[in-house]
Amino acid sequence: xxxxxxxxxxxxxxxxxxxxxxxxxxxxxxxxxxxxxxxxxxxxxxxxxxxxxxxxxxxxxxxxxxxxxxxxxxxxxxxxxxxxxxxxxxxxxxxxxxxxxxxxxxxxxxxxxxxxxxxxxxxxxxxxxxxxxxxxxxxxxxxxxxxxxxxxxxxxxxxxxxxxxxxxxxxxxxxxxxxxxxxxxxxxxxxxxxx
Amino acid sequence: xxxxxxxxxxxxxxxxxxxxxxxxxxxxxxxxxxxxxxxxxxxxxxxxxxxxxxxxxxxxxxxxxxxxxxxxxxxxxxxxxxxxxxxxxxxxxxxxxxxxxxxxxxxxxxxxxxxxxxxxxxxxxxxxxxxxxxxxxxxxxxxxxxxxxxxxxxxxxxxxxxxxxxxxxxxxxxxxxxxxxxx
Numbered sequence: 001x002x003x004x005x006x007x008x009x010x011x012x013x014x015x016x017x018x019x020x021x022x023x024x025x026x027x028x029x030x031x032x033x034x035x036x037x038x039x040x041x042x043x044x045x046x047x048x049x050x051x052x053x054x055x056x057x058x059x060x061x062x063x064x065x066x067x068x069x070x071x072x073x074x075x076x077x078x079x080x081x082x083x084x085x086x087x088x089x090x091x092x093x094x095x096x097x098x099x100x101x102x103x104x105x106x107x108x109x110x111x112x113x114x115x116x117x118x119x120x121x122x123x124x125x126x127x128x129x130x131x132x133x134x135x136x137x138x139x140x141x142x143x144x145x146x147x148x149x150x151x152x153x154x155x156x157x158x159x160x161x162x163x164x165x166x167x168x169x170x171x172x173x174x175x176x177x178x179x180x181x182x183x184x185x186x187x188x189x190x191x192x193x194x195x
Numbered sequence: 196x197x198x199x200x201x202x203x204x205x206x207x208x209x210x211x212x213x214x215x216x217x218x219x220x221x222x223x224x225x226x227x228x229x230x231x232x233x234x235x236x237x238x239x240x241x242x243x244x245x246x247x248x249x250x251x252x253x254x255x256x257x258x259x260x261x262x263x264x265x266x267x268x269x270x271x272x273x274x275x276x277x278x279x280x281x282x283x284x285x286x287x288x289x290x291x292x293x294x295x296x297x298x299x300x301x302x303x304x305x306x307x308x309x310x311x312x313x314x315x316x317x318x319x320x321x322x323x324x325x326x327x328x329x330x331x332x333x334x335x336x337x338x339x340x341x342x343x344x345x346x347x348x349x350x351x352x353x354x355x356x357x358x359x360x361x362x363x364x365x366x367x368x369x370x371x372x373x374x375x376x377x378x
Contacts, residue, residue, distance in 0.1 A: 081337060081355045081356065081358075082335075082336065082337045084356070084358075085356065109362060110362075114361075114362075118344050118349070118351045118352060118360075119335075119336065119344070121358065122360065122361060122362050123362060126358045126359075127358070
């Protein structure tokens, strides 16, 4: 049998109709290149998320060394007042559409430094618009992936001519497995007699 | 190579500079209290003397004696020099007190170039002006920062760069005082 005669392989069956924006959003959602940028211990979890165990590469997330090639900025760690203007510069160097994930308590609100520190910024959202907040100190890689999943929902809804969703999204607590955003399979009760 | 104990080092220094005092801290750590005006001469002697040969400046830091439980109460800024001799494997601590209002100490960067960065840090955080330093700029905080944060009477900034330091609705009862705005 000629391969082109197999069902679904004919030329007239190879056409899918879509809107341009939907097609672009589909592409963006599956290739969220992120800026390799970390300022504190959240960066360790970010690296772990990129490592072989969690491997965010499979989500199309490839680290980029320059903001000009990045779609997503993951603010991972404590931001001081001195650093904040640099973060803003990096964000301005990214091309539209650009997304920001605030990872961990420090980037969300100053974290443990918010009360007694003179130098730490109380939340990166004072300098750049944040799309997704991930709580945790630091959040586990699962929580980061959960935040990325929440962001992917938003990227999928992005339309070039439409109005952009600017309401920040907060993912669930870091101790919930996959934060509750992803479906966790129900394994049922553990067998009797096992702790 | 002959490592000297603190007493031998103190005797050698005091033979040359009688104004140098021996100080014992509360934790038993011994130090040499050096008058501010003679710190460069003492440093030069410690570095070049063959028996002492303090060829390394391990650390140069400071602390604020304000609120320190001492009688009579003090308010000096104390600059601490930690010297180490790679030749003889011995070390010594120097302390120099600078008055809070006119806080200036001669630089020792002519003796140990490592002091260039240490002195910038102490200037930044404690406001000790090192006379003769070629480039005394802030190193930790932004260039336009006001005040010297590690001084005990430092007022926390209410805003920086137009950004409020506290979030909306956030207030602390026992937090350090901030200039301007509510606590």
